[in-house]
Amino acid sequence: MYFEPTLLPSQDILQAFSERMQEGLLLFRGDGELVFANAIARASLCRDPRDGSTFAERIAQVLPGGALSQARTSGSWSGSLPIGERIVIAHLYHYGAIGQEFFLALFHNIEGQEDYERELEQRHAELRQAYMRLNGAQDKLLQSEKMASIGQLAAGVAHEINNPIGYVHSNLGSLQEYLRSLFTLIEAYERALRAPDPKALIPEIDDIRRRADIDFIAGDLPQLMAESREGIERVTRIVRDLKDFSYSDRSESWKLVDLHAGLESTINIIWNELKYKVTLERQYGELPLVEALPSELNQVYMNLLLNAGQAIAERGTITVSTGVEGDQVWIEFRDTGPGIPADIQQRIFDPFFTTKPVGSGTGLGLSISYGIINKHHGRIDVDSAPGEGAAFRITLPVRQPK
Ligand SMILES: Nc1ncnc2c1ncn2[C@@H]1O[C@H](COP(=O)(O)OP(=O)(O)OP(=O)(O)O)[C@@H](O)[C@H]1O
Ligand SMILES: [Mg+2]
Known part of the structure; x- marks a missing residue:
């Protein structure tokens, strides 16, 4: 109705x-x-x-x-x-x-359209501010992640330097002993030279020789010197690599770089973290000089190598290979760890995504690396099947686009 x-x-x-x-x-x-x-x-x-x-x-x-x-x-x-x-x-x-x-x-x-517009404008301003604050916070975070990894590195480097310094120090102790014996022998010879009948002193000299073990000293000295020299060289190399590596704090400019040199410096620096469980294999191709920010790339190598090392529980192999394809180069880090389950492969590049225990990983390594490679107009690809390890491949253009 x-x-x-x-x-x-x-x-x-x-x-x-x-x-x-x-x-x-x-x-x-x-x-x-x-x-x-x-x-x-x-x-x-x-x-x-x-x-x-x-x-x-x-x-x-x-x-x-x-x-x-x-x-x-x-x-x-x-x-x-x-x-x-x-x-x-x-x-x-x-x-x-x-x-x-x-x-x-x-x-x-x-x-109420005017009110609505006013409110929109205000929201927009608030969002802008929040964005600026976030940007600042991100910078700080990246900085603190850098500081954390530098701290970790410093501990490793200290350990790495400590070893050669330790044996150079103990070799110097032996050298001091040897010198004392040699001087005693020289004094005995001098005395004999000045004596009326030098030959009469030969048994005494022989006795000193025997007691000071001069034959042993003669054999040991060259070895001791070579070992000490090698130790000092190792320290020198670590210091040089560290200098290359820490370039990152200055504002760096694009250069034509030898990627293998950067890889080697980085491997040297973090070797202490890897050496107990990792066998490192290199399959380097011939690479042209590549236009890059070298210390930033070093940071990427470090993150990928540390991840690979951390993925290996007991013993395993990391294979670093490089090659050229057209006007691009690639660097691959392959490990024999447990691999990355398919359902988390999408998320590993997200900031703060980590499967490591609280306090041991911040989950920023890969997201920082992604950012750096992006800045180089390159790509990072992951290839992994559970139980078959993981491979991270960086592809970079040889020359940056104009
Ligand atoms: N080689 C690898 N094998 C297995 N899982 C990996 C490998 N590399 C990365 N992952 C996974 O990706 C996650 C994120 O890696 P990412 O480097 O970003 O952070 P993290 O290593 O956990 O912490 P951080 O690098 O900040 O110390 C890791 O927690 C791990 O689960
Ligand atoms: Mg990591």
């Missing part, structure tokens, strides 16, 4: 109401001739255009293409439109057939 309206109100009444409406109301024919417009619609849409366009043209400008035809086929169309500086919601209705068709359009402003 419906309430039946008893009388159709006169056109005057409908028109009077339409003038009071908050919405714009337009009635126009299919050929674009205006039939009726209420006050709001007249004010916003029916003013004399400065460019002399007709109402049909005006409507075509305001409504998106397709609006009229959609209303024609499905009876109505709704959407939002810019009118002047405002966005209005529009509903368009169609009635009739070709030759005798009408469109009714209703426009209404979005309620």
Whole structure:
């Protein structure tokens, strides 16, 4: 049951109401001739255009293409439109057939649009600030990750230097003993030279020789010297590598670099972390000089090598291979660890993603590496099946794009 309206109100009444409406109301024919417009619609849409366009043209400008035809086929169309500086919601209705068709359009402003815009602006400003803060926080984090890995490195390097220094020190102790014996012998010879009968002193000299074990000293000295020299050379090399490596703190510029040299320095520096469980194999190809930021690449090698080493529980092999393909070079780190399950392969490059125990990994190694390789216009690809180890392959362009 419906309430039946008893009388159709006169056109005057409908028109009077339409003038009071908050919405714009337009009635126009299919050929674009205006039939009726209420006050709001007249004010916003029916003013004399400065460019002399007709109402049909005006409507075509305001409504998106397709609006009229959609209303024609499905009876109505709704959407939002810019009118002047405002966005209005529009509903368009169609009635009739070709030759005798009408469109009714209703426009209404979005309620409280100014407030809404103001709020949007404020939100935007807040977001901007949050973004700046986040950016700052990220820089700090990267810095502290760097500090943490430098701390770890420093401990390793200290250990690595300690060894040769230790045996050079003990060799110096032996050398002191040997020198004392040699001087005693020299003194005995001097005494003999000055004696009236030097030959009489030969048994005494022989005795000194025997007691001081001069024959042993003669055999041991060259070896001791060679060993000490090698120890000092090792320390020198570590210090040099460390210097190459720590270049990263200065603002570095792009250079043409020998990637193998960077790999070797990095391997030397972290060798202490790997040597007890890892056999390192090198399968280096011939590489051209590559345009790069060398110390940043060293940081990538370090992260990948440390990950590979950490993945190996007891004993295993890391194979570092390199090669060229067209105008690109690649470096691959393959380990014989447990591999990376397929479901986490998507996430390992995410900042803070780690499967390592709390306190032992921050989960930034790969995301930092990804950033560095990205900066070089290169790629990092992972290839891993559970139980079959993991391979991380870096591909870099030989020359950076202009
Ligand atoms: N060679 C690998 N074998 C197996 N899993 C790996 C290997 N490399 C990375 N992963 C996985 O990816 C995760 C993220 O590595 P990433 O280097 O980013 O962080 P992390 O090593 O956990 O911590 P951080 O590097 O900050 O000390 C690791 O926790 C590990 O689960
Ligand atoms: Mg790591």
